[in-house]
Amino acid sequence: MTTDDLLLDPSAAPEGFRAGFVSLVGRPNAGKSTLTNALVGQKVAITSSKPQTTRHTIRGIVHREMFQLVLVDTPGLHRPRTLLGQRLNDLVAETLGEVDAVGFCIPADEKIGPGDRFIAQQLAMLNRTPVVALVTKTDKANPAQVAEQLLAVTELGDQVLGPENKGTGFAAVVPVSAVKGHQVEDVAQVLSEQLPVSPPLYPSGELTDEPELIMVAELIREAALEGVRDELPHSVAVVVEEMNLREDRPQDRPLLDVYANVFVERDSQKAIIIGKGGSRLKQIGQQARTGIERLLGTPVYLDLRVKVAKEWQRDPKQLGRLGF
Numbered sequence: 001m002t003t004d005d006l007l008l009d010p011s012a013a014p015e016g017f018r019a020g021f022v023s024l025v026g027r028p029n030a031g032k033s034t035l036t037n038a039l040v041g042q043k044v045a046i047t048s049s050k051p052q053t054t055r056h057t058i059r060g061i062v063h064r065e066m067f068q069l070v071l072v073d074t075p076g077l078h079r080p081r082t083l084l085g086q087r088l089n090d091l092v093a094e095t096l097g098e099v100d101a102v103g104f105c106i107p108a109d110e111k112i113g114p115g116d117r118f119i120a121q122q123l124a125m126l127n128r129t130p131v132v133a134l135v136t137k138t139d140k141a142n143p144a145q146v147a148e149q150l151l152a153v154t155e156l157g158d159q160v161l162g163p164e165n166k167g168t169g170f171a172a173v174v175p176v177s178a179v180k181g182h183q184v185e186d187v188a189q190v191l192s193e194q195l196p197v198s199p200p201l202y203p204s205g206e207l208t209d210e211p212e213l214i215m216v217a218e219l220i221r222e223a224a225l226e227g228v229r230d231e232l233p234h235s236v237a238v239v240v241e242e243m244n245l246r247e248d249r250p251q252d253r254p255l256l257d258v259y260a261n262v263f264v265e266r267d268s269q270k271a272i273i274i275g276k277g278g279s280r281l282k283q284i285g286q287q288a289r290t291g292i293e294r295l296l297g298t299p300v301y302l303d304l305r306v307k308v309a310k311e312w313q314r315d316p317k318q319l320g321r322l323g324f
C-alpha cells in the first residue's frame with residue numbers, strides 16, 4: 001500500500017502512524033537548511049518560488065514507513081531585530097503554536113550564545129509544543145566537544161524551558177551531522193515521536209513537480225480552520241484528489257477544476273465545518289477559491305467534500321488536547 005492509497009482512505013493508515021508539522025528554528029548559520037535538505041532528500045525538497053500564501057511555508061516533507069514530517073518555516077524568529085516586544089512574542093507564539101514540534105538547531109562547534117538563549121526564551125512561551133534540541137555540525141567538533149555541548153544544551157533547556165517556566169526542558173537532545181549524514185535518521189525518528197497519531201497529511205509522490213497541490217490543500221485547510229482553530233486544532237486534514245484544467249474551454253478563459261476532501265474525525269466536527277445549512281462550508285469554499293486563484297492565476301471551480309475518517313487520531317494525548 002502506498003502513502004497515496006492511505007490518503008484516499010486515512011483510516012487505512014498503519015496502527016501508530018504519525019504525521020504533523022515541524023519547524024526547525026535556530027540562529028542564522030545554525031544549519032537549518034542543510035538539515036532540512038538532508039532530512040527530506042533531494043527528490044521531494046520543495047523550493048517553491050510561489051509567493052507565501054500561508055503563514056507557514058512548506059520547506060519539505062519527510063516520508064517514512066511509519067511517519068510523515070512536514071517541515072515548515074516559521075516567521076518571527078528569523079528577524080528578532082525588526083520586531084519588538086509583545087508583537088514578536090505574539091507572532092512567535094501564534095505561528096509556532098500551530099506546529100506539533102520544534103527542532104531547535106544549535107551548532108556543536110560554537111559556544112551557546114545570546115542568540116540561542118533568546119530563541120530558547122521564545123520557545124519557552126510555547127508551553128505545549130515539544131522542543132527537540134538538535135546539536136548540529138558534529139563533524140566539526142571532536143567527540144569531547146560534542147559531549148560537552150550536549151550537556152550545555154541540556155542545561156540550557158532545563159534552565160530556560162524548565163520547571164521555573166512550567167516546562168520540562170527539551171523533549172530530547174540529538175547530535176547530528178547533516179553534511180556527513182550522521183544521525184539524520186535519528187533526528188527524523190525523534191521528531192516523529194512528538195507528532196500526533198494521524199494518517200499522512202500529504203501524498204508521497206511527485207511533490208517537486210506539484211508543490212501547487214500542497215499549497216492548494218494548505219489553503220483549503222487554513223480556510224477550514226478559520227475561526228474554529230481552537231475547536232478543531234489538529235483534526236482537519238485536506239487531500240486534493242484531482243486538479244485539472246477543464247477541457248473544451250476557450251484558451252483565454254481557462255477554468256481549473258479542483259476536487260478536494262476535507263477529513264475530520266467525528267460527525268460533530270463535520271457539522272462544524274459544514275455550518276448551518278452549509279453556510280460555513282460555502283464560506284470556506286469561497287475563501288479557499290480566492291486564495292487558489294491568487295496563487296495559480298487561474299479561475300477555479302472548487303468542489304469540497306467533508307468526510308469523517310473515524311479515529312484517525314487514536315493517541316489519548318491528542319484526544320485530550322481536542323477536549324474529548
Ligand SMILES: Nc1nc2c(ncn2[C@@H]2O[C@H](COP(=O)(O)OP(=O)(O)OP(=O)(O)O)[C@@H](O)[C@H]2O)c(=O)[nH]1
Pocket residue numbers: 026027028029030031032033034035136137138139140176177178179180
Ligand atoms: N561541516 C558541516 N557544516 C555544516 C553542517 N550543516 C550546515 N553546515 C554549514 O553551515 C553553514 C550554514 O548552514 P545552513 O544550513 O545554511 O544554516 P541555516 O541555519 O539554514 O542558516 P540561515 O539560512 O542563515 O538561517 C553552511 O555553510 C553549511 O554548509 C554540517 O553538518 N557539517
